[in-house]
Amino acid sequence: MTKHVLYISLLFLSLSLSAQKKQDHIAFINATAHIGNGQVIEKSLFVIKGDKIESIMDITGIKLNPAAFDTVIDLSDQHLYPALINPNNILGLHDAEAVRATVDFAEVGQLNPHIRALIAYNTDNLIIPTVKTNGVLYTQVTPRGGLISGSSSIMALEGWNWEDAVLKADDGIHLAFPSNVEARAGESDEHYKKRLTQYTSSMEELHRFFEEARAYYNTETHPEINLRFEAMKTIFAGTSRLYVHANKAKDLLQVFSFVRQHAIKWPVLVGGKEAYKVLGELKQSGIPVMLNRVHDLPSKEDDEVDIVFKLPALLQKDSILFCLQLEGDMEAMQSRNLPFNAGSAVAYGLSKEQALAAISLNAAKIMGVHTLIGSLEDGKLASFVVSNGDLLDMKTNAVILACIAGKPIQLNNKQSELYFRYLNKYKLR
């Protein structure tokens, strides 16, 4: 099996890398195709042409004419998936997180809509190569810090530079919604009041900023250019998203009314860890969710032990559009575990295909790039992953081939190289 796998991937690489013959039109046959929209084709015919998917269909009963393609690759016993998408992540913005010089994900200041994450997105970043090898081929590079952190962009995990890697620049602005102040055990009254004042002024500042930015947007000419307000224009024009980060139930209620009050056209909720407490309101708001990571602990000791695992299934049951993201501890490094976060939700009620959608098509829809990526459908970019087993299970996740817009990507990285180097040192192979 391993040999077979190796063969396929080497063959394909050599074919596509060779300049001799144009390898533009390729048929992949017999793979179990997981479309990303919930459908599965047990034996598929998957055809790409150039950077696009030409067609995908059940191969049963089809008599294939190999001559119609530059090459035909047999993927029997293999699984075919759309490229996985890693939303809301600082991947690409740091190497060693504790080493300040390598860190580029947060700016100073509270209201920074003009800050653009893609600028610092380093395609030669050390972590990226370890992520794409698990099937994650796109990331939404996202800044952190302050109330309005800046704008994110959707990037491929391979490219010569950020300009080359970008799929959609400045797709939305990220707002870290202020959280209702809870008095803490052991806290002095004075300290609590200070935080309360801080919260109130943050909320006021935020409302004022949105009102002023709206007014700026509504005005043709400005005596002075305001970079922050300029950056907000796309939000009001409805050409980019407003990603509102909030987790606690009461904060969520406030988020719903905030986006209503400011007539935000494309709001997205990021986090929503306590969404299960306000599911009705969430559904009614129509706001899609980039859900808190599945590998997380409940926030309170009385909470259901499994509540975090269950949350995706609860949203699915209520037909709320959601995808998964990994904001939190070591999120960049954890990006390679995105498929397993989705897999973990399956044990708690999500179907496998729903779990896949939560890291592919749903993410693309929420970010507004579903015409380009997210599923294996005709006309979309030929960004896909072939795995020797179930991609969502760490036991079987084994990517043997992956393409971004028709181009195969490197499936080795520094870590696998070190592995082979030491296998050799110890004469283990």
Add this chain to the structure above:
Amino acid sequence: MNRKSLLLLVLFFLAFAIRSQTTFPNNGAPHPRHSVHAFINVSLFLDYETFINNGTLVIKDGLVFAAGEKVNVPKEAIVHDLKGKFIYPSFIDLFSDYGMPETGAQRPARNGPQMQSNVKGAYGWNQAIHAETEAHKLLQHQKDKADEYKKAGFGIVLTHKRDGIVRGSASLVNLSNKKENACIVKDRAAAVYSFSKGSSTQDYPSSLAGSIALLRQTHYDAQWYATAKENRDYNISLEEFNRLQQLPSLFETRDKYDIARIAQLGKEFGMNYLVKGSGNEYQRISDMKESGLKFILPLNFPDAYDVQDPFDAEMITLSELKHWELAPGNPSAFEKRFIPFCLSSSDLKNKEQFFPQLRKAIQYGLSEKMALKALTYQPAAFMNVQNQLGALKPGYQANFFISSASIFDEGAVVLQHWVLGEAETFYDPEKPDVRGEYVLKAGNNNYKVSIKGELSKPESKIQVDTSNRKFTFSFAPPLFSFSFLYDSLKTVRATGQYNANERKITGRGQWANGDWFDFEMLQNAAADSATTNLKKRPAQNLQLGKVIYPFTAYGEALPESEGAFRDSWTAFKTRYKAILIKNATVWTNRGDTVLQDYDVYVVDGRIVRIAPNIDAPKLAFAKIIDAKGKHLTPGIIDEHSHIALNGGVNEGTEASSAEVRMGDVIDPEDINIYRQLSGGVTTAQLLHGSANPIGGQSALIKLRWGQNAEGLKYEKAAPFIKFALGENVKQSNWGDHNVIRFPQSRMGVEQVYMDFFIRAKEYKTLKQNSGKGAVFRIDLELEALSEILENKRFITCHSYVQSEINMLLHVADSLGFKVNTFTHILEGYKVADKMKAHGVHASTFSDWWAYKNEVMEAIPYNAALLTKMGVVTAMNSDDAEMARRLNQEAAKAIKYGGVSETDALKMVTLNPAILLHIDDRVGSIQVGKTADLVVWTDNPLSVYAKADKTIIDGQIYFDREEDERLKAYIKSERARLIAKMLQEKQAGAGTQKVKSKPHRLYHCDTMETYGKEVLNSSELEVHD
């Protein structure tokens, strides 16, 4: 005159003959007073159990002269008629800082290390040891505070300066207004200890475990100091510490789990402590009994929470809700189990709460007699002054208070408090009682006036025409003044004299127009008993929830049938005599064997048979689990965990903290125990953090949710210690202030080991010679290191890069010790051959990296490579979240490096068992081994698998079905308690703001200061 009275008479005159001498000079003629007071017609408590309905108390010169039913009142006596009033011996509060100076404020956190004590002089090395403090030398009378105490019934307190771990001596003082000299009953009455470092600005100790270690070491130092008279420097702290040992010992606690810690100290050093409880002892009452300690209990019953906002109310934990309901039953729980205790007014926001809280305790089952005992005789007996204080017998100090009624009646107040024969009056008990119905004749008008309610706060009104109006009066005998509105806006004012015999007031008043008039106000009836008598005690018809074990969500109440006194966890955790698991796919961990459709039979906690189709047992208390389609594996063992610990995980204040023991600070209530059970974890090694090269001693626990700290400990576990290398120990990521503590480079780390182990060797030699008369000081730090040299303690070393791993192997070789395990060991793959050669084991992360510089060459293939090289390798968590899916982490070794499924499973079961020296008992499914087992819904290495049941010692500690039941219980119990709180709020009871209690999740490098409140929960935390 009988003989006894004669004797008293003789004594009486004799007393006059003695003129006390004084050292104080007089300005002018001395004015000695030998006052005699007699209190008659009073309801009198001679002691907590002797009550005299109509008694007499005679006091003379500050002492009780006579007390009883038939007592002659001496002619010299000033007589006080106290009809209807009560007299009690003054209460004694053994936990107080009355009269003590303020302690200095702590320094702000994190502005660089302070490794030495800041105290100048010939003191010991640690700033939290205040053995030299003597309360009697600091005592300064505080009238305001004394009055608060007296109003609450307390006339005597044991006071100490509440600062530090060793707090010096406490002094027993009475709260007289006399000069301090007269107040001190016992100058050095008790030695006081705690686990909080108080105002000490020195870094060590920063953790609870460190506080305990410091206290232990101080004992050993002091023992040595006492014997080694020649070869030592003078040390005030140790001198004084040794002097303290002659006194009774008092220990302040913060939590019920401190009690076992203190009992253990008591055993080690032959101490019998009196402990000041925190108020939640009822949650582990059988442990309190078992401790054999004596208690001082506070009455700090919490207010209800403001639960108006249902989202905010979710911040209150079940344990807080239940504690609110059950806390008032704390003293009663002690009484029921015959545990000696006294009561204290400490921990109350103000002393006015004392009587209401005491009555609440009575309502919750504390007997009145025991309450009085716990406030008088018992504290006196604890201090060995029961022949002097705590009762009103001839010769005892004349310390007592007069209350308006029985103190257990609602609204009863202390009217006057006598200490050393001098009165502090809050309301003159002999002041005529003016309550009653009156007719007021003012000019030509007649009005009805009514005064009723509490004696000290009467309510009064006047009938004008047909409407009731406010009648305001003040009564300072003999003058009685009043005013009221006699005509909508017109006020009349009047003042007259009170005539007690005729029960009338006569005087002059003035109308609103300025005209004067005569008035007479005549009482026609004393207020009837219904209006003057106080509200009686509320009935004891309490409907209370149960204590659950542990006292947190997902804890369980004891089964009904277990009598009232058998409240240990064992009742429900020995539920099953036998368990038969049928038709499972059994992952035996013996070679690659996975048995299909096999049964596993467990009796008395052990695996007794593994075979297909085992017949159902005919035993009582047997459980059959149908595991058709399910998988059975050994329980998961987490080699590297920081859950279930109290008060910090790092004593990283010095390069070595080998003396610190995690076993001292186990927290059996950490919800992460239950969460991890739900992930199939049965055993976890609780490690000290990685802040210093030589960390603390580890604790191995089984996740026996519900048991106490001792019950969690793995029986006969091999002792381990945590070492650490690299960025954490050289404080690379601790900010610019932390560049002082040695070592600051990997070069220094090596020399730390050289230094300490060479010293440990010298220490061993010294110890061996100590029998031959050499002076020898037990050094807990070097004891632990000696154990390593003797192969009696094993090292788990936090490590990352190959250079440092190599270094420690060399150091170990050169000094003759072994490294048992390298934990984290992310670059282990680079030195796998060396590790193999040294027989050292590995415990690693599956795929963590990129969090700091030393992990940039970490690879997820590490576990596979080490395994292929023959190094026994485990996967650990070091993280409360990841620990509950360690099976998934093991499965990554299949993906990264192609390890077989059975070998992958071993990385979280058998291999950590080998690392921890418990593989003879657990780690595989094998006849004779302990039944620590997990039933999985799917292949345990699949992301789709869930632990369905987790079994430890043949008992089911987690079960998905049971979990549903517990969830339902939490929901209904929360709802019940919240409804009850809302009722109380509507009934006017005070409430407190809801506060969130962020759960501290510890990692290797979590640094915090125990006892300091960490307010900024978003504090930067760098990962291991």
